Amino acid sequence: MKILVVEDERELMESITQYLEEEKYLCETASDFDSASEKISSHRYDCVVLDLTLPKGDGLTLLQDLKKKNNNGGVIIISAKNSLENKVEGFELGADDYLSKPFHLAELGVRIKALMRRNKLEGMDSFSFGSLIIDFSGKTVSNWHHKIDLTKSEFDLLFFLASNKNKVIPKNAIGKHLSNNDDRLDNYDFVYSHVKNLKKKMTEAGCADHIKTIHGLGYKFEV
Amino acid sequence: MRLLSRSLLSFSIYSGLVLLILTPVFYLVINRIIIKDIDETLFSHRKEMRDRLQKIKSESDIKLWEDIDGDVVIKLEPFKGRLRLDSIFSTTSYNSFSRKMEPYRVLVSFTTIGDSPYRLEERVSLVESEDLIEALSATQLVVLVTLLSGLVVINWWISRRTWRPFYHTLDELKKFEIDKTPNLQLLPSTIKEFEDLNRVITQLTQQNHEAYINQKEFTENAAHEMQTPLAIFQTKLELMLQTNLSESQAQIMESLLGATSRLTKLNETLLLLSKIDSHQFVETEMVDVVRLTSRLISFYKEKANAKTITLITIFENNFSILFNATLLDILFSNLLSNAIRHSPAQSIVTIQIKSDLWQIQNEGAPMPFASAQVFDRFQKDPANSLSTGLGLAIAKRICDNSGLDLRYMFENASHLFSVDFARAKPVRNWQDDDEICV
Numbered sequence: 001m002k003i004l005v006v007e008d009e010r011e012l013m014e015s016i017t018q019y020l021e022e023e024k025y026l027c028e029t030a031s032d033f034d035s036a037s038e039k040i041s042s043h044r045y046d047c048v049v050l051d052l053t054l055p056k057g058d059g060l061t062l063l064q065d066l067k068k069k070n071n072n073g074g075v076i077i078i079s080a081k082n083s084l085e086n087k088v089e090g091f092e093l094g095a096d097d098y099l100s101k102p103f104h105l106a107e108l109g110v111r112i113k114a115l116m117r118r119n120k121l122e123g124m125d126s127f128s129f130g131s132l133i134i135d136f137s138g139k140t141v142s143n144w145h146h147k148i149d150l151t152k153s154e155f156d157l158l159f160f161l162a163s164n165k166n167k168v169i170p171k172n173a174i175g176k177h178l179s180n181n182d183d184r185l186d187n188y189d190f191v192y193s194h195v196k197n198l199k200k201k202m203t204e205a206g207c208a209d210h211i212k213t214i215h216g217l218g219y220k221f222e223v
Numbered sequence: 224m225r226l227l228s229r230s231l232l233s234f235s236i237y238s239g240l241v242l243l244i245l246t247p248v249f250y251l252v253i254n255r256i257i258i259k260d261i262d263e264t265l266f267s268h269r270k271e272m273r274d275r276l277q278k279i280k281s282e283s284d285i286k287l288w289e290d291i292d293g294d295v296v297i298k299l300e301p302f303k304g305r306l307r308l309d310s311i312f313s314t315t316s317y318n319s320f321s322r323k324m325e326p327y328r329v330l331v332s333f334t335t336i337g338d339s340p341y342r343l344e345e346r347v348s349l350v351e352s353e354d355l356i357e358a359l360s361a362t363q364l365v366v367l368v369t370l371l372s373g374l375v376v377i378n379w380w381i382s383r384r385t386w387r388p389f390y391h392t393l394d395e396l397k398k399f400e401i402d403k404t405p406n407l408q409l410l411p412s413t414i415k416e417f418e419d420l421n422r423v424i425t426q427l428t429q430q431n432h433e434a435y436i437n438q439k440e441f442t443e444n445a446a447h448e449m450q451t452p453l454a455i456f457q458t459k460l461e462l463m464l465q466t467n468l469s470e471s472q473a474q475i476m477e478s479l480l481g482a483t484s485r486l487t488k489l490n491e492t493l494l495l496l497s498k499i500d501s502h503q504f505v506e507t508e509m510v511d512v513v514r515l516t517s518r519l520i521s522f523y524k525e526k527a528n529a530k531t532i533t534l535i536t537i538f539e540n541n542f543s544i545l546f547n548a549t550l551l552d553i554l555f556s557n558l559l560s561n562a563i564r565h566s567p568a569q570s571i572v573t574i575q576i577k578s579d580l581w582q583i584q585n586e587g588a589p590m591p592f593a594s595a596q597v598f599d600r601f602q603k604d605p606a607n608s609l610s611t612g613l614g615l616a617i618a619k620r621i622c623d624n625s626g627l628d629l630r631y632m633f634e635n636a637s638h639l640f641s642v643d644f645a646r647a648k649p650v651r652n653w654q655d656d657d658e659i660c661v
Binding site (some may be wrong): 009010011015016018019022023053080081100101102103104105106152167168170172173179188193215217218 | 265292397442443447451454456457458459461462464468470474476477480482484487522525528529530537
């Protein structure tokens with residue numbers, strides 16, 4: 001799985017690549033318009049993480065170039081310009097997703113997973129962890145082929161955690177994800193009760209205890 | 224008091240005083256002059272009489288004298304006793320000719336005819352003089368009234384013309400909005416002060432507008448520029464989170480994550496505020512208020528339940544308004560989350576829609592600051608450090624920018640915020656008395 005990270009802020013670029021490489025993605029980077037343009041024209045990427053404000057050029061031009069090539073790779077825009085017009089323009093030009101800065105790395109992780117799944121990349125339709133199978137297309141979870149009944153929030157939570165397996169995900173990243181990135185909630189206490197219910201249902205279904213609480217900071221899906 | 228009335232009032236008071244004082248003074252002066260004149264006539268008549276009296280020989284001569292003199296009526300009578308000093312005075316007595324009491328000027332003198340003492344009384348009627356005085360006074364009054372009222376009217380007319388550019392400037396200033404490019408249509412004036420005033424006002428409004436725009440852009444740019452460092456900070460923290468943290472490191476990490484989250488929220492809110500200020504939400508559509516409220520309530524229900532707060536809705540009617548959907552969403556959301564945040568556990572938050580009002584009420588202790596400051600930026604309850612202190616400021620700004628009235632009241636130990644949509648021309652959808660509990 002090859003990902004190109006186009007971001008002019010070196011520190012941010014490093015954070016993103018480090019996180020993604022730990023997820024076993026193959027990452028390449030470009031920190032300005034010209035190098036990004038060159039990489040896009042000579043290589044094929046499964047996903048491009050694209051910053052819109054770049055030295056020497058506009059990220060939206062790169063997006064147009066990418067879409068002209070039509071090589072099936074998905075594009076996730078990361079931008080500091082969090083305006084509706086910007087989002088609409090990005091989507092009109094063919095972006096698959098839009099994240100405004102600052103974002104949680106776990107959120108980027110799950111967006112990339114979802115993108116891969118939409119683009120029908122092999123092995124992305126479901127996760128399986130031993131006897132536990134999380135099926136995205138059917139939105140079902142089963143253990144030893146026994147379906148576990150989950151609410152939508154619980155499924156989203158499990159999907160979010162499993163997409164970032166073996167990573168500690170801070171509580172507020174989960175809270176924000178579960179409220180559809182609606183940041184009007186300034187308090188994510190409800191995350192705790194969702195995790196508690198999810199863990200209870202999974203234990204009842206005989207699952208191994210995958211979800212770990214880390215120092216009250218967040219949660220980790222451990223496999 | 225208006226400027227025009229002020230000068231008019233002074234003029235009118237002055238004119239009134241002049242009329243009140245000068246009219247009697249004029250009357251008295253004229254009266255004095257005429258009396259003096261009559262007195263002189265009487266004195267010279269007396270002199271003449273004394274000369275003539277020396278020639279009188281008999282009583283019948285006296286009678287003759289009394290009869291022939293025209294203006295001056297003479298009465299000569301014998302007098303017993305010692306001679307007294309002459310005296311002159313005004314009096315009224317009966318006039319047998321006109322059969323009325325009439326004013327007279329009387330000169331009484333004493334003289335001797337032959338050897339016997341006589342009292343000589345000479346009198347002149349004042350009727351005609353008084354008529355004259357009255358006529359003169361009336362004329363003078365008419366002249367004064369005409370003169371003064373003319374002055375007042377002319378002054379009012381000139382003032383009105385002179386002050387017209389001033390009033391026009393005032394009207395233009397009232398229309399001035401700091402966020403719009405000033406376009407003051409000021410009238411040219413021949414008065415130097417007004418020209419100066421117009422010049423200064425044009426400059427001031429321009430400078431104000433520019434300062435405002437600069438400040439707004441600064442806020443917007445600062446907020447924008449902060450997003451990338453914030454992103455670096457947050458992602459680095461999240462990477463560090465993946466390492467094996469000790470208990471004490473985890474505590475530090477928790478504080479850092481919390482602070483980052485607050486900073487992010489604050490930054491987003493500042494950006495939102497500057498977007499509202501720069502009128503970036505322009506598209507309007509018909510928004511169904513009950514539908515929007517219900518959607519938001521289902522969103523906030525989870526949060527309320529986590530705090531064991533019950534949300535009750537009372538929709539007495541429903542209306543739609545032509546509004547920007549995002550702004551209305553933000554407005555209601557901010558009021559809802561404010562109510563939930565400040566409600567104690569196991570309390571009730573009531574959302575009510577009736578006539579043109581959208582109201583939200585929650586129980587709670589009074590604010591530790593004045594009610595009027597509730598909508599100020601960064602005004603927050605010290606007990607609640609998580610809030611940005613901008614939510615209500617944003618709600619207020621949205622209302623101010625779109626002609627809605629947002630009011631706050633604290634009574635019976637509960638906070639009530641109400642949004643009045645009357646000025647936004649709501650369209651009624653339905654009306655009934657059903658109470659829907661969510």
